[in-house]
Amino acid sequence: MPSSLSGRTVLVTGATSGIGYETSRRLAERGAAVLVHGRTAEEAQAAVDRLIATAGVNTASVRPLAADFARLEEVENLAHAVVREYPRLDVLVNNAAIAAPERHTLTVDGNEIAFQVNFLAHYLLTNLLEPALTTEPGGRVVNVSSSLHRTGAIQWSDPNRERRYSRLAAYAQSQLALTVFASDPRVTAVSIHPGICDTGLLPLYGHEGASAAEGAGHVVRLCDPATEIVNGAYYDRSERVAPAPAATEDRTVKRLNKLADLLVGQTA
Numbered sequence: 001m002p003s004s005l006s007g008r009t010v011l012v013t014g015a016t017s018g019i020g021y022e023t024s025r026r027l028a029e030r031g032a033a034v035l036v037h038g039r040t041a042e043e044a045q046a047a048v049d050r051l052i053a054t055a056g057v058n059t060a061s062v063r064p065l066a067a068d069f070a071r072l073e074e075v076e077n078l079a080h081a082v083v084r085e086y087p088r089l090d091v092l093v094n095n096a097a098i099a100a101p102e103r104h105t106l107t108v109d110g111n112e113i114a115f116q117v118n119f120l121a122h123y124l125l126t127n128l129l130e131p132a133l134t135t136e137p138g139g140r141v142v143n144v145s146s147s148l149h150r151t152g153a154i155q156w157s158d159p160n161r162e163r164r165y166s167r168l169a170a171y172a173q174s175q176l177a178l179t180v181f182a183s184d185p186r187v188t189a190v191s192i193h194p195g196i197c198d199t200g201l202l203p204l205y206g207h208e209g210a211s212a213a214e215g216a217g218h219v220v221r222l223c224d225p226a227t228e229i230v231n232g233a234y235y236d237r238s239e240r241v242a243p244a245p246a247a248t249e250d251r252t253v254k255r256l257n258k259l260a261d262l263l264v265g266q267t268a
Contacts, residue, residue: 004030012024028061032090037065043066048064098117144219232248
């Protein structure tokens with residue numbers, strides 16, 4: 001029998017479908033209070049209603065939150081609301097992700113959209129949630145990444161890929177950045193490739209996937225305080241493996257932080 005997560009508060013981004021939704025469901029079933037993030041208030045509320053109606057989740061244990069990660073101002077508002085209402089957050093699951101579009105697309109903040117939604121928004125959110133994220137044992141950040149991070153390269157001089165754009169390269173860059181970010185010493189974080197699952201991102205992999213619930217099981221295991229973690233560790237489903245070499249280099253972590261601070265408009 002899996003251990004109870006009662007008394008623990010978890011924020012799951014991108015929780016309205018796929019692995020994010022299944023992760024929220026499993027966490028709530030095990031007694032955690034889950035903050036269910038969606039791009040819009042309507043989507044987040046619909047996910048919460050579905051959890052209550054179909055998974056038999058207690059109304060008090062799920063709470064909808066909205067922010068469009070293509071707008072950093074909404075990410076800031078989300079973070080401030082969470083810090084205000086949940087001064088103790090045990091786990092943050094950075095799961096929200098989009099497949100990079102066919103055509104090069106910039107957000108209102110001027111960043112390539114996949115880099116912003118998949119990485120920069122999570123970078124900003126994690127930093128702003130730092131006051132609430134518990135430093136007690138078991139407090140952690142879980143970045144839902146992808147094995148495609150291995151094919152990625154961060155274009156330091158052109159992170160928005162204005163000069164040469166390919167959707168796979170843009171997606172891989174965003175996942176590499178998210179994986180590197182798990183090595184940031186400021187928070188205890190790990191990253192995980194949940195397996196190739198049958199979600200909206202499946203076309204990127206080009207073959208059949210496992211169920212989203214199966215992928216979510218691997219994510220939930222890392223949310224459990226009973227699972228001991230090492231900062232910066234990378235998991236392929238349930239197995240700890242080495243990430244791409246860049247992901248654990250101090251120099252790369254510092255360089256990425258500097259770039260991200262610049263792109264999210266935060267002055268260190």
